[in-house]
Amino acid sequence: MLAIKPNGKVVEVLASPEHKPMPEMRAELIEKLKYAQCSICGSVFKKGEGSSSNNKVMRNLYKAISEEKGYIYWLWEVNNRRKKKLAYNYIRRYICPDCVQALFRHINVIKKS
Numbered sequence: 001m002l003a004i005k006p007n008g009k010v011v012e013v014l015a016s017p018e019h020k021p022m023p024e025m026r027a028e029l030i031e032k033l034k035y036a037q038c039s040i041c042g043s044v045f046k047k048g049e050g051s052s053s054n055n056k057v058m059r060n061l062y063k064a065i066s067e068e069k070g071y072i073y074w075l076w077e078v079n080n081r082r083k084k085k086l087a088y089n090y091i092r093r094y095i096c097p098d099c100v101q102a103l104f105r106h107i108n109v110i111k112k113s
């Protein structure tokens, strides 16, 4: 627990026990803030801005590479392999712009030549 003093200084009054957020709730919070977690490096990156929640990620990998954006894709068979099935038939995943460039930039070079 933190206390904000009248002079604006923040002090810790009571330490919180260590806890780990529930993955689904964490994912929902990240999504609502228009961020996504990269499936490759695990970092959280901005996937949307303004009125759009996905204008910084592309569904087309070639466009993601050329426009230096993140990549969004869906897994369709993973849910069938899960013991606890999700309500959806698909699982959405993201790759951050850095990983898109690091892993796939050479694909665009090959496509152009």
Ligand SMILES: [Zn+2]
Pocket (backbone or CB within 6 Å): 038, 039, 040, 041, 042, 043, 095, 096, 097, 098, 099, 100
């Ligand atoms: Zn990444």
